[in-house]
Amino acid sequence: MGSVSVRECRFTKKRLFCSAVISAALVAFSAFADAELPVIEAVLTAAPQVPPPIDRDHPAKVVVSLDTTEQVGRLADGVEYVFWTFGGTVPGSFIRVREGDLVEFHLNNRPDSKMPHNIDLHAVTGPGGGATSSFTAPGHTTQFSFTALNPGLYVYHCATAPVGMHIANGMYGLILVEPEEGYPPVDREYYVMQSEFYTKGKFGEEGLRPFDMDEALSENPDYVVFNGSVGALQGDNSIHAEVGETVRLYVGNGGPNLVSSFHVIGEIFDTVYVEGGDLVNHNVQSTLVPAGGSAIVDFKVEVPGKLHLVDHSIFRAFNKGALGTINVSGDANTVVYSGQQYEGIYLPEGQAEQLVGDAHDAPASPTATSKEERILFGSRVYERNCLACHQSQGQGLPGAFPPLAGADYLLNDPKHAIAVLLEGLSGEIEVNGVTYNGVMPAVRLTDEQVANVLTYVLNSWGNDGGVIEVADVAAYRESR
Amino acid sequence: MQQGMVRIEAGGYTPLFRDEGGPPFIAVDAFLLDQYPVTNGEFARFVASEQRWAPQNIKPVFADSNYLAQWREVAPQGLEGIENQPVTNVSWFAARAYCDWRGKRLPNVDEWEYVAMASEEAPTVGDDPDFQARVLQWYSTPAITRLPDVQDTWRNYWGVHGLHGVVWELVNDFNTALVSGESRADSELENSLFCGAGAAAAVDPSDYAAFMRYAFRSSYGARSSISSMGFRCASDVPGAKGVNP
Numbered sequence A: 001m002g003s004v005s006v007r008e009c010r011f012t013k014k015r016l017f018c019s020a021v022i023s024a025a026l027v028a029f030s031a032f033a034d035a036e037l038p039v040i041e042a043v044l045t046a047a048p049q050v051p052p053p054i055d056r057d058h059p060a061k062v063v064v065s066l067d068t069t070e071q072v073g074r075l076a077d078g079v080e081y082v083f084w085t086f087g088g089t090v091p092g093s094f095i096r097v098r099e100g101d102l103v104e105f106h107l108n109n110r111p112d113s114k115m116p117h118n119i120d121l122h123a124v125t126g127p128g129g130g131a132t133s134s135f136t137a138p139g140h141t142t143q144f145s146f147t148a149l150n151p152g153l154y155v156y157h158c159a160t161a162p163v164g165m166h167i168a169n170g171m172y173g174l175i176l177v178e179p180e181e182g183y184p185p186v187d188r189e190y191y192v193m194q195s196e197f198y199t200k201g202k203f204g205e206e207g208l209r210p211f212d213m214d215e216a217l218s219e220n221p222d223y224v225v226f227n228g229s230v231g232a233l234q235g236d237n238s239i240h241a242e243v244g245e246t247v248r249l250y251v252g253n254g255g256p257n258l259v260s261s262f263h264v265i266g267e268i269f270d271t272v273y274v275e276g277g278d279l280v281n282h283n284v285q286s287t288l289v290p291a292g293g294s295a296i297v298d299f300k301v302e303v304p305g306k307l308h309l310v311d312h313s314i315f316r317a318f319n320k321g322a323l324g325t326i327n328v329s330g331d332a333n334t335v336v337y338s339g340q341q342y343e344g345i346y347l348p349e350g351q352a353e354q355l356v357g358d359a360h361d362a363p364a365s366p367t368a369t370s371k372e373e374r375i376l377f378g379s380r381v382y383e384r385n386c387l388a389c390h391q392s393q394g395q396g397l398p399g400a401f402p403p404l405a406g407a408d409y410l411l412n413d414p415k416h417a418i419a420v421l422l423e424g425l426s427g428e429i430e431v432n433g434v435t436y437n438g439v440m441p442a443v444r445l446t447d448e449q450v451a452n453v454l455t456y457v458l459n460s461w462g463n464d465g466g467v468i469e470v471a472d473v474a475a476y477r478e479s480r
Numbered sequence B: 001m002q003q004g005m006v007r008i009e010a011g012g013y014t015p016l017f018r019d020e021g022g023p024p025f026i027a028v029d030a031f032l033l034d035q036y037p038v039t040n041g042e043f044a045r046f047v048a049s050e051q052r053w054a055p056q057n058i059k060p061v062f063a064d065s066n067y068l069a070q071w072r073e074v075a076p077q078g079l080e081g082i083e084n085q086p087v088t089n090v091s092w093f094a095a096r097a098y099c100d101w102r103g104k105r106l107p108n109v110d111e112w113e114y115v116a117m118a119s120e121e122a123p124t125v126g127d128d129p130d131f132q133a134r135v136l137q138w139y140s141t142p143a144i145t146r147l148p149d150v151q152d153t154w155r156n157y158w159g160v161h162g163l164h165g166v167v168w169e170l171v172n173d174f175n176t177a178l179v180s181g182e183s184r185a186d187s188e189l190e191n192s193l194f195c196g197a198g199a200a201a202a203v204d205p206s207d208y209a210a211f212m213r214y215a216f217r218s219s220y221g222a223r224s225s226i227s228s229m230g231f232r233c234a235s236d237v238p239g240a241k242g243v244n245p
């Protein structure tokens, strides 16, 4: 077959070309490397941690050993995704070397992988950034070496066809090549990497969500996240600093498609190493981080509170997950920031109806097919829409929010709760002999979600059961 | 016709990568293909008769140390539970030897890709996005530890079972797509496999499933034994123009 032999002959030609280059390079390196350089095992860290700064004043041979894995993990609450990773995490392990180091790279593809993988390190000067020498079948391992010639912060990623999909599934990370003289010391360093996920189903739609190629092609992700999942840098996972400290973020963008307008709400970057290179800029509000690129940002935190990391392409932050938090603790400095100086009621005429909860076009939660599922899905609705006021065990807050656990008001007439949710509730009510006079705003939920959350409430914290069906909610809506 | 084989009528397909001046469409002669992937049980009978292919005897040049690794996990004297599952962790050398022993051969890339285009109802799906999505979804699910019995797998138009969604399958000329060390500028094939820029060389850059098969085939060597890779055999149809070298 004609075409086959053409392919074969090309293969032979390039094979010859390439092996010549590689063997020449190996000779040059190995003489140098093995004779003189001390050998060091690289410290690898998962985001947001960064390996410690390098205190060597001489080059070394740094051995990096990284596994590629394919595993199911959490993308958002209730949402799972099959991630392809470097080192078992998204983003992949942070690698830190020094300018002039000889890096001996081992890529190990786990035996239970289905795909071959490789690695293209943007810090490598050479064919494919290492991709061609690190192409590794499942259950195999490859090795190559390179000298870190250029200092800076570089993205690495898998470059196996179809490249977009390997990146979209999570195969990227950062490698820092410290300049010989190092970077100026700071108090804290963190690793933050933005990327997008394209899934079948909308943002927040529960279950194991497969990759959606059409969305990827039209560059319209459901998720834009920091450090691999919604909330990876929030709540208990927030990063931390003390007032007066200097913070350095090593920021990367894995893409695969979007460029990030990286911003920290309430901070000004004192120093930005633009695109992770030598160019230094000062007093920057937002810095552009290209897909497959990076930036290093330094700032001093002056006042306590929460600082929010966002992609200032702001819908990504509020609707797609691109949010992170730095908790700054310490004493207030009212000269730098006063805090709130006045708060009062502002009621323009024709005040709109108060509504809280999921926007009406938010994806519906999945349809429950059993009471157990209603309770499970309902628990998620509760966490998002009710917990803030009625508290985690339904105990309420004395004087403000009535309890839902053991509440006679609710349990004597569970269906009345449908009205409470859909219409809101205000004015004096009595719950377990205590009078409340607050305002519960109407909650914007689908019939399914109302049925689920009330069924959850009726079956939690010692409440004695019962089910609210979707039909009950629909019937109420009809009746009003 | 040998038992357990089905006849694939002559036809052809458009390969993912086309050489300049090469045919846009590759003709494939009629041939016979195993209905099912080769199972552990069948491969065990081969090994029993051809001892040099047994895991304890095989020469390292013919297979790496993963060779038949799944046999180590089951009782040494039986293949209980995995007998009817596709055999995996076989090298290209071993697969060829098996087919040879059965009086058959491995299919070549063109034959395999041609049959892979068939849906349940038609010999060629065309650009049915649903079909592509189904195949892609299997490729992007982590390897499952328990493989199905071959009889329980999906059957396509030709009566071939489990071509997608079970294991990767070895082909005779896998190394025509081999990519091992190369500068990007030098070959469109690597360009397409290793960086987005070269996708222009592919006939259908949206056929991610085909990209993955090509990439997979270029990632292994003739000794490689991989837990998600098996094979089936083919043979020529007497009288049809020979396609096998």
Ligand SMILES: [Cu+2]
Pocket: A084, A115, A116, A117, A118, A158, A159, A160, A166, A171
């Ligand atoms: Cu990959």
